[in-house]
Amino acid sequence: MDDASYCATPAPAGPQADAGPPFAECVLCREPTEYPESARGATLCPVCAWQEAGRSACSG
Numbered sequence: 613m614d615d616a617s618y619c620a621t622p623a624p625a626g627p628q629a630d631a632g633p634p635f636a637e638c639v640l641c642r643e644p645t646e647y648p649e650s651a652r653g654a655t656l657c658p659v660c661a662w663q664e665a666g667r668s669a670c671s672g
């Protein structure tokens with residue numbers, strides 16, 4: 613009798629550990645931001661956001 617033991621290993625159905633979720637690029641320096649690509653409006657990286665905040669604060 614060929615009664616082989618059932619040793620099928622279930623494949624882990626977890627999310628692929630790739631590069632994480634797609635992040636939107638900074639519109640100024642094209643660095644990946646912390647916002648998802650589905651984020652609306654202009655996405656800025658922390659550096660550019662900080663600079664933009666300072667600029668808008670100066671120009672009013």
Ligand SMILES: [Zn+2]
Nearest residue numbers: 638641657660
């Ligand atoms: Zn930037």
